[in-house]
Amino acid sequence: MSSPASICLLRTSAIGDVTHVVPLIHTLQRAWPQTALTWIVGKLERKLVGDLPGVEFVTFDKGAGWAGMREVHAALRGRRFGALLQMQVALRSNLLSLGIKADRRIGYDHARSKDLHGLVINERIPARTGEHVLQAIGSFCEPLGLKQTEVRWDIPVPDEAHAWAAQQWSDNQPTLLVSPTSSHALRNWRPERYAAVMDYAVTRSWRVVLIGGPSPMERSMADAILALCKQAPLDLTGKDTLKKLMAMFCRAQLLLTPDSGPMHMANTVGLKVLGLHAASNPARSGPYSDRRWCVDKYDVASRNYFGRPASEIPWGTKIEKPGVMDLIEVDDVIERFEAAASSLS
Template sequence: MSVPASICLLRTSALGDVTHVVPLVHTLQQAWPRTSLTWLVGKLERRLVGDLPGVEFITFDKGAGWAGMRAVHAALRKRRFDALLHMQVAMRSNLLSLGIKATRRIGYDRARAKDLHGLVINERIPARTGEHVLQAIGSFCEPLGLKQTNVRWDIPIPDDAHAWAAQQWTDDKPVLLVSPTSSHALRNWPSQRYAAVMDHAAARGWRVVLIGGPSPAERSMADAVLAACRNQPLDLTGKDTLKKAMAMFCHAQLLLTPDSGPMHMANTVGLKVLGLHAASNPARSGPYSDRRWCVDKYDEAARKYLGKPASEIPWGSKIERPGVMDLIAIDDVIERFEAAAATVTSASK
């Protein structure tokens, strides 16, 4: 099979998902170092991955509506790619792909395609089930004759971000970062329960740090958590950037979070993640490298809300129902915290 001269990658969002594209980029670059890679990515997501070496980035500002789509189409009007890897199944992405000229248009298999995805592609990835999102995205190189056998991120983190993170806490206590807010509100755990776990960690001698973005929803959740805490944590909500968050993940020992972008960002640097899963399946969308520290109530949620075990519902089904995250008890999380803390303690001896 001939080596393509140019490949366009289309995965605009979200933060966690774009981290899953990075190993694919490294796979393509290692196999074909002379192949030109162009990645259509979201405005926010570009702040995280937009400095990957050897990749041209074109920003899609979905907040600009049709104007954002027209801007991408204008930027690509005179260009043609050997292959388009169309890794996002959404109507907006399918429309965006119409402005990309490519000989081979590789998309999802029929089971995972939706919103007329099949009309804008001419090849499909292998049909599989039971895969993590990262594995599904990695399989986009298979129609090109490659196989993703190594998962490597190496997302650049600037020195000034590391310097900022190092200044936020200066003692030698182990650090629990808490990022309590998902972009999907029904994946969020109750604020009082976060506070109970944070108080437990503080009593055990850990430095507890509350983090999150500057959005009103994240600020509101942070305020609710703080109001319920007996031991006030260091509150850095809205004070970091994506790169500073990545640096904090390098300087901490554990992250507590629901299914969210920070979960996957932290995973890329090897931070232990205490993920909270009831609305989503951790086997599909949990931290890819290590899910030992996660709380998994997905099967219980399937039985309660869908009347059947997780093994009998379609792979990747979301159970985003009011109250679903209440299935995760405080004691469930403290048990996983203690398990993770034991490894941190033993590693430091």
């Protein structure tokens, strides 16, 4: 199959899902180096991936509503792509795609479609179940005649970000980063349980660094944890950027976090991730490369809330129910921490 002259990729959010698009970019560039790639991405997400070489970025400001859509459409006026990869099924993204002209409009299979997705596409990726989100996104090249056989990120991290991270700690003491807040509140663990694990890590001679964005929810969670810690961690909440966060991931040994964007950012640089999974299935949305260090209570949650094992509920079901994360005990996390720590020696 001949290569298209141009491809438009539409995946605006969220941070974790945007990292899953990067291997697809590399797959397309390796197979078809002459094909022009344009990626419509969210304003925040562009700060993470917007310096990928060989890609034109068009920013979609979700907060601007219809005006944000009009800005994207104006930026692409008069252009027609060989293919549009419509990798987001939310209604807003489906409406956004209507202003993008393309000969081939590739979207999700019927089972993964919603919000009128089928009306804005004319081709679909293969219908599969049991896939990680990254694999589903990678399959968008298959209708074009390609196959994603390698997963590579290489998201650029500027020297100044590495320099900033080096200023935060400079010795070789093993470092546990704790990013406690997901944008999905029901995926968050209790502050007192984070504090207990963080204090335990200090007794094992680890440095503990509390991280997170500047939002009120993240600051509130950080303050609640700090108030409960017997040993004060280094608190960098709200003090980094996405690139500085990536640089910290390059320097640390382990990240403790619920299912969230930082989980997937850390995975791209090979940092071990102690993910907390009860509300979501780590096989679908956990750290792609290595889930050995995660706590997985998803099956327990399925039995508790739905009365049947996870194998009998639809793939991708989120169990975001009040109290679901309480299924993860402090001892569960300490056990995985010790396993990860032992693997370093």
